[in-house]
Amino acid sequence: MTQAQKAKQFAALHIKGTPLILFNAWDAGTAKVIQGAGATAIATSSWSVAEAQGYQDGERIPLSLAEQIIARIAKAVDVPVTVDFEGGYSEDDGVLAKNVSRLIELGIIGINFEDRVVKGEGLYPAQRQAQRIAAIRDVARKLGVDLFINARTDLFFGDGNPEKLTEEALERAKTYRDAGASGFFIPGLTDDALIKKISDNVYLPVNVMVMDGLSPAKRLAELGVARISYGPIPYIKAMNALKEEARASAA
Template sequence: MQQKELAELLASLHVKGDPLVLYNAWDAGSAKAIQGAGAPVIATSSWAVAAAQGYDDGELIPFSFVEQIIARIAAALDIPVTVDVEGGYSEDPHVCAANVARLMDHGIVGINLEDRIVNGGGLHSIETQCARIAAIRAMADAHGVSLFINARTDLFLGTGIKPPEGILEAKERAAAYARAGASGFFVPGLIDLSAIRELCSTVQLPLNVMVRPGLAHARELANAGVARISYGPGAYLMAMQAVGDVASEICR
């Protein structure tokens, strides 16, 4: 498929009540293994991509290195690829857009963009994050590709905030991000099923959740209206555990 068709396919797979399940990759080898298992889409985990190269998460792995890894993943596959770009490696909307454009040049058709202030404190204001989303949308439109911008909010991740606190702001952010050009709304850290159901019923964008201890079964999430389920760094952690287990037997 051409990049434009891959982007349209990715968007079409986000269906409320019939979620796209993503077992996240970290390099071309893991991506090919996941594709070979029948995955219709490959998504990366920024945490796993960084960890696989000896870096901590939080944009500590150089963007030029990330670009090389993503280029290899995209070149190895014939299905849609969506990339976790953390905060876009800049607070400046135009630099964010330029960085995403570099990845699009390698064929990717989706991104996650978070509203956490990377290596800072708290979240970007709604206005600031909307400016970043809008700049990326304008760039993608100029390229003629309907890039799937999965707008991530970290309201419930590492903040101590639990429902019902934060739900109103989550709705406000989802609505604003949609107006700015977002394609999906990602709420990692949210595991409360009733809150997830409420967001699915009131938020315009397809909702994405991340697998964590305490999250409901996929069937319950589907019934709640979830459109995308991500495993984040789970696949990488399991793979490294398996390597360590075998190594511990061999190296005794």
């Protein structure tokens, strides 16, 4: 399957009410296991990739090392691969575009791209984030790949009123869509009514992240969700199991 075919296949997996389930990987080995379990696509978790190499999340793992890991994952599996690229490792649109172009050349067909100011404070203004998304879309077009840009907003990781934040999220979703986003990711939001409101009013596939308080997949499907990500949960569970096995062997 060509990269273009994988990109088309991946986009088609995002169906409102029949969500794509992504059990996030952190290296080639976990990607192969997840594919072997029947996954139709592979997604990485930046948190897990960083932790597995002894780094903290937040673009602290060197980009060159992250690229090596992504390259190994893309070569290890036959299904589409999308990566959590945080803020793209640059605030400069030109550098950002070059960073994304290298990922595309490694074979990936999608990215998560967040509006949090990595290593800074708060979120980018919606229009500024839209410019960044547009820069990514432009370079993807030049490379002939219909990159799935999953526009992530970190609004719901703050302390604000979720209902008021939902209104801002809807505005950001439209702005990001107009700039070239393919999906809208709302990690941190767990309220059924607000998830449904976003799903009903956003003209992009809506992605949620598994965490305490989030409804089961069947209920999320009823709310109109098109994608469910497990984020760092697989890594945490795997490491907890390893710790218990190591503790038992040392007893």
